[in-house]
Amino acid sequence: MANPAILTVDDDPAVSRAVARDVRRRYGDRYRVVRAESGDSALDALREIKLRGEQVAVMLADYRMPHMNGIQFLEQAMEFFPLARRVLLTAYADTDAAIDAINLVDLDHYLLKPWNPPEEKLYPVVDALLDAWLATPDTAVPETRVIGNRWSAPSFAVRDFLARNLVPYRWLLTDDPEAARLLAAAGLSEADVPVVVTPDGKSLVKPTEADLAAHVGLSTTPASEFYDVAVVGAGPAGLGAAVYGASEGLRTVLVEQRATGGQAGQSSRIENYLGFPNGVSGAQLTDRARRQALRFGAELLTTREVIGLEGGGTTTRLLRFGDGTAIAAHTVVLATGVSYRRLDAPGLDELTGRGVFYGSAATEAPGCTDQEIYIVGGANSAGQAAVYFSHYARRVHILVRGDDLNRSMSRYLIDQIKEIPNIEVHPHTAVVRGEGAEHLERLTLCDSRTGTTRTVETSWLFVFIGAEPRTDWLDDVIARDQHGFVITGPDLLAEGRRPAGWTLPRDPYHLESSMPGVFAAGDVRADSVKRVASAVGEGAMAVSLIHRYLEAQ
Structure with a gap:
């Protein structure tokens, strides 16, 4: 400084x-x-x-x-x-x-x-x-500062992107005197927010994720045009593939559209991951894996959207980016994970980022202090979020369609939730409407057993339902099941026949897709086990199969 x-x-x-x-x-x-x-x-x-x-x-x-x-x-x-x-x-x-x-x-x-x-x-x-x-010194220090409005979806998007990419920042509301001084210094006004002031003094007005990545030190441009393995998606499976690929001498590039960690990176506490008896946050696990991959020489590209996959010959696979550029690799690992499904209820779409959030949105936790918050979902991610938000909120309400949490949540989480007095589980309950002006103000809930509805006052709804694979860009390129998950290995052999277009004299390897040399790992793969440990294991296994593939070429 x-x-x-x-x-x-x-x-x-x-x-x-x-x-x-x-x-x-x-x-x-x-x-x-x-x-x-x-x-x-x-x-x-x-x-x-x-x-x-x-x-x-x-x-x-x-x-x-x-x-x-x-x-x-x-x-x-x-x-x-x-x-x-x-x-x-x-x-x-x-x-x-x-x-x-x-x-x-x-x-x-x-x-x-x-x-x-x-x-x-x-x-x-x-x-x-x-x-x-x-x-009595001025406490200003070089840091990334974000100026925005409390109930602003663009402001939330900026903070969420920085937090998920582990970029420290200071959040300033527009009515904060320090925010006013910074806006005046930049010659801007409240109408220009969200504004990001970088440590070197540059002011980014309503920045895109690519703008943010470029100015906070995240790499966005590939250093090479050709790699041994290109990994698409930087969740646990993608990070596992990047660590093992780079550590074993493969020229490895890891491409991520938003932030490393995927859904696991948003988890406030993962307590059933091997080797962490006291638990570990998704952010901590992600940061360690990211640094490990970089130490072994993997290249990490952020805010790069992959929109196409092509077979560029018998030994080359081509990944096309949304900006028209492309990279080539001998092999590809698809580790794009899944997204939380949108809650189909009137009024919620327009309130997304303004009280309605998909995923844990841990950046919002301090704002929930002494508030009533509602969580939709009955799997581990919802349970972890409920435990985390219980430290801030007056009461956390978990809404589930079934009888209880036993069907889809790990026992250790169910036992924890029972012991936390300010968490309440509401079975057979669904959100059927959201309302609010500048932000979410109330929800209409419906009891599926009786059909009766009730209205609750709240500014916070966190949704953890379903899993939609991010594979639309693979239409007509890779075989997928009816839900969009990538089919691999023996599952491709319909009635003992190899998939259409398969050119090799052997059957697909266990994690190999219908395009030779393209593998799938983690949640994006059909019939995979939806756990962090299994995703990491599949990422490592994909690299082992890539070695076999390359040696046979």
């Missing part, structure tokens, strides 16, 4: 240089001296410092400047750095104005010019001001 700044502003170039010289001589080893020759240029400097998340300790401004005098400058400068100490440089004839400024801009001191020798007239004053500033 850069040293805190001491800003000097004087319109007389000779005086400006003299002030900066004297200040730098004494404080240059601990502070960065910034010199300006007008109020406007000084404000520009402050805006840049503010956007970079750096600090200003002291500002020294000459009173007599054209267009904007020192008092006017300091008054505006307070909007950016209210804790910086303020000094007015003035001639004897202007002491009355300086005294008035003590009340107007909370002036800390005024200095009469000239101040020679500085050891007697300048340095003691600045020393005292720096000591005072160090006692």
